Amino acid sequence: xxxxxxxxxxxxxxxxxxxxxxxxxxxxxxxxxxxxxxxxxxxxxxxxxxxxxxxxxxxxxxxxxxxxxxxxxxxxxxxxxxxxxxxxxxxxxxxxxxxxxxxxxxxxxxxxxxxxxxxxxxxxxx
Numbered sequence: 024x025x026x027x028x029x030x031x032x033x034x035x036x037x038x039x040x041x042x043x044x045x046x047x048x049x050x051x052x053x054x055x056x057x058x059x060x061x062x063x064x065x066x067x068x069x070x071x072x073x074x075x076x077x078x079x080x081x082x083x084x085x086x087x088x089x090x091x092x093x094x095x096x097x098x099x100x101x102x103x104x105x106x107x108x109x110x111x112x113x114x115x116x117x118x119x120x121x122x123x124x125x126x127x128x129x130x131x132x133x134x135x136x137x138x139x140x141x142x143x144x145x146x147x148x149x
Contacts, residue, residue, distance in 0.1 A: 036121050052095045056088045
């Protein structure tokens with residue numbers, strides 16, 4: 024997912040929907056890849072050390088999969104060219120509106136929140 028929508032960049036809501044859909048297409052087209060093999064036919068593995076602290080700090084072998092093909096990109100590009108040459112309009116998905124406040128609570132009075140915050144901080148003026 025981060026390949027198509029990095030966290031350090033801002034995208035519009037419609038852009039994020041498109042990027043999420045592209046990530047899903049990429050994921051779905053590469054499900055079922057086989058484990059890669061060497062020329063002599065033996066299976067390949069990657070040797071990695073897990074980052075988690077709860078795991079015992081031992082190296083582990085992970086399956087190395089075949090490389091991705093990205094064949095879906097050609098189909099997408101053909102569709103884009105076809106739409107442009109036939110002067111077709113892109114279809115706009117009916118996206119739900121983005122609400123300004125996603126919290127489940129109603130927004131309280133600003134002055135009241137500031138006062139309550141200042142009362143419970145050790146940096147409050149005395």
